[in-house]
Amino acid sequence: MGTPLWTTEAAAKTRGEWKTEYVRPGEVPFPEENPYTTEKVNLGHKLFFDPRLSGSDYISCATCHNPSFSWGDGLPTGFGHKMTKLGRRTPTVLNSAWGELMMWDGRFESLEEQALGPMGAEAEMNQELGGIVEELRAIPGYRTLFNVTFPGEGISIANIAKAIATYERTIVSGIAPFDRWVAGDETSISTAAKRGFDIFNNKANCVSCHSSWNFTDSGFHDIGLPDDDIGRGGVVKNMVKMQHAFKTPTLRNVVQRAPYMHDGSLGTLKEVIDHYSEGFTKRESLSDEMKPLNLNDDEKADLLAFLLTLEGADPVVAAPVLPANDQVPGAWLQRLSPAAGGQAETAECRTARLHLRRCK
Amino acid sequence: MRLSMLATAFVFAFATNAIAAEVAVTQKGRKFSEKKIELSVGSSIKFINDDDVTHNIHSTTKGYAFDVGAQKPGQTIVHTFGKAGKVKIRCAIHPKMKIKVTVK
Numbered sequence A: 001m002g003t004p005l006w007t008t009e010a011a012a013k014t015r016g017e018w019k020t021e022y023v024r025p026g027e028v029p030f031p032e033e034n035p036y037t038t039e040k041v042n043l044g045h046k047l048f049f050d051p052r053l054s055g056s057d058y059i060s061c062a063t064c065h066n067p068s069f070s071w072g073d074g075l076p077t078g079f080g081h082k083m084t085k086l087g088r089r090t091p092t093v094l095n096s097a098w099g100e101l102m103m104w105d106g107r108f109e110s111l112e113e114q115a116l117g118p119m120g121a122e123a124e125m126n127q128e129l130g131g132i133v134e135e136l137r138a139i140p141g142y143r144t145l146f147n148v149t150f151p152g153e154g155i156s157i158a159n160i161a162k163a164i165a166t167y168e169r170t171i172v173s174g175i176a177p178f179d180r181w182v183a184g185d186e187t188s189i190s191t192a193a194k195r196g197f198d199i200f201n202n203k204a205n206c207v208s209c210h211s212s213w214n215f216t217d218s219g220f221h222d223i224g225l226p227d228d229d230i231g232r233g234g235v236v237k238n239m240v241k242m243q244h245a246f247k248t249p250t251l252r253n254v255v256q257r258a259p260y261m262h263d264g265s266l267g268t269l270k271e272v273i274d275h276y277s278e279g280f281t282k283r284e285s286l287s288d289e290m291k292p293l294n295l296n297d298d299e300k301a302d303l304l305a306f307l308l309t310l311e312g313a314d315p316v317v318a319a320p321v322l323p324a325n326d327q328v329p330g331a332w333l334q335r336l337s338p339a340a341g342g343q344a345e346t347a348e349c350r351t352a353r354l355h356l357r358r359c360k
Numbered sequence B: 001m002r003l004s005m006l007a008t009a010f011v012f013a014f015a016t017n018a019i020a021a022e023v024a025v026t027q028k029g030r031k032f033s034e035k036k037i038e039l040s041v042g043s044s045i046k047f048i049n050d051d052d053v054t055h056n057i058h059s060t061t062k063g064y065a066f067d068v069g070a071q072k073p074g075q076t077i078v079h080t081f082g083k084a085g086k087v088k089i090r091c092a093i094h095p096k097m098k099i100k101v102t103v104k
């Protein structure tokens, strides 16, 4: 093998050529198995914000994936059921339509598969999956919504996942000053930020992992954070390079999502830049793309200025009005318990009530 | 496309005596040169890393799992498919890189 062609190609790439690699896509990709419908988006939006999906009825997806923190929770690691401290930081769900494997360690193959994970997880939402279907069926508004969205199918685990996943795919970062620059408006970002863009693509080689318009390769890399979580290594066993490897996060709106990394261990973007420049742990699993950069203060400031241009004017997310709990007398039956002088509701009657039928 | 057609031609021509073929697949710009490949049992794929980053080809398909380990730019690795079936191959580092291999 002589000198590989790429070396000369890469060296010759100009700022203008790099810009063409970051052009925003024209549309959101939806999978064939779960195509877009507005009904799914509306239903998924409600489910995402509905705490009744959790065992305690007080945690929704949006409790942790909070749009006010760019779909994270602003914590080093979040809290789940009964305030259980979670092992990893809540990642954003922004631009997840373009993702490949889900979670920091890629253990889920799709958004649909992922959606059912947290509801069932004891530490997160602690809900029995079978119980969810029953609980939603008891809410008249959801029965209607599911029937309209999935004609002839109604409420099921698979349909809950499909609606949530479709809603998540519509969560797309808005146009940022960087996008206007890529589109040709030279005044939309500072000269410092433009120099930062050059550093990002060349000297600092951030692009080798944070590539394309969404600033991620959807890949797994060990970037030398010193904690002992082995990340992807727990899923893909016996592979040196997967030890301590985590999924590359998007950098869109990144300023809104401190603290950073899977363990929330870096408080600011400056700390992140220092980490890449000279602060990472060297070990066998460390990515081959991680090299000491020794950036000077000017270069670090330029890189930071560039990262700040990725903050978009995202649309305001409305908190949806959720379907009300059932108002039919069935609920009162329970109050008439034997202790209260009434008759306890039998299992049969409960099932009948949940299906809006009478029981004898 | 040309390569998989070539591979299919082998399957048809030598189905009975299962002649082994070698198909070349390059990795460049974090993409495989092929998305789907058909091979006869005993055939191999020669994976060439023409990229500027390390790749790591592996499969987690039950019964066909393998891992070639870290493959640096310029390195070539050959993997032979010993039995019939459908194998999903990915790069462990860049999971968007994937190929479906059908071994007949």
Ligand SMILES: [Cu+2]
Binding pocket: B030, B054, B055, B056, B091, B092, B093, B094, B097
């Ligand atoms: Cu790769």
